[in-house]
Amino acid sequence: MQSLTLSAVTKTYDGATALDAVGFTVAPGERVALLGHNGAGKSTLMKIVLGLIPCDSGRVEVLGHAPGSTAARAGVSYLPESAAFHPALTGLEQLEYYLRLRGESPALAMRLLERVNLGAAARRRIGTYSKGMRQRVGLAQALIGQPQLMVLDEPTSGLDPVSRRDFYAILDELAASGTAILLSSHALTEVEARTDRIVILSGGRLMADDTLAALRHRASLPIRLHVTARPDTVATVAARLSGSRRNGVGIDLFCGHDDKLARLGDIAWLGSLIEDVEIVPPSLEDIYSHFSRRAAE
């Protein structure tokens, strides 16, 4: 059974279409990134999955149940983009409060805070926390009850690079134990490395739904071969590798997937004139622009 199934989901606000026949699935243990420009429909989709708003038509199944039903809510957790907490409560008190609301033992609060690296600050008021620390309280809250599906709306905005890495390490652990994760983000570089599948929305329509490798293949964008020549050979190397672009001792060649090996052969042929070569595939940013642009055409 899929953890989340959306099929032909459509939603309009006062006649304006926010989601147009969107369909995709998230399997247990899968980490899926939901990408799209501002207004693409990401938050609308998440609200429908959480059962906060209904869709106009289509089918949504959350852990095999209707969104917002008691059974679905028991297995789903949510982290909004800017989690707001009571500034006068300590992190520990806030977590104990959420645990009681979910019918769990408040004694679990400290363990959850330690898991998100907030053990030392647990007895400080949330009003004194940084934005990153508040976001981690939000993550601790989302971990209550070992959710089977986590819905995370731009979860790493406001986190520093180390906190982001720690955050994704926790998501990896959860996914490894079978939790399905749907997260929206504008930080494409981090999503590229830390998710299994990419869903791209544009103007409420689904433009792409696949692994990064498959999207890369479909987009067939040029691959960059970055060649570093020895300082005294750069002009010769640039001339021999026709179609290249020079930048100091670096020389860039662009080629398609199918002629990559032939181009690498040309480079290898130059032997000791070359110091190094790096293969740079199109980034998620390039792929995202490709599929989003297609939507506008």
Ligand SMILES: Nc1ncnc2c1ncn2[C@@H]1O[C@H](COP(=O)(O)OP(=O)(O)OP(=O)(O)O)[C@@H](O)[C@H]1O
């Ligand atoms: N309550 C509402 N009433 C009317 N229109 C709405 C409402 N909520 C969202 N919309 C519209 O629906 C469209 C999709 O909005 P949504 O918030 O889902 O996009 P998003 O992808 O989450 O954007 P962002 O990245 O800015 O959060 C937008 O055109 C938005 O203006």
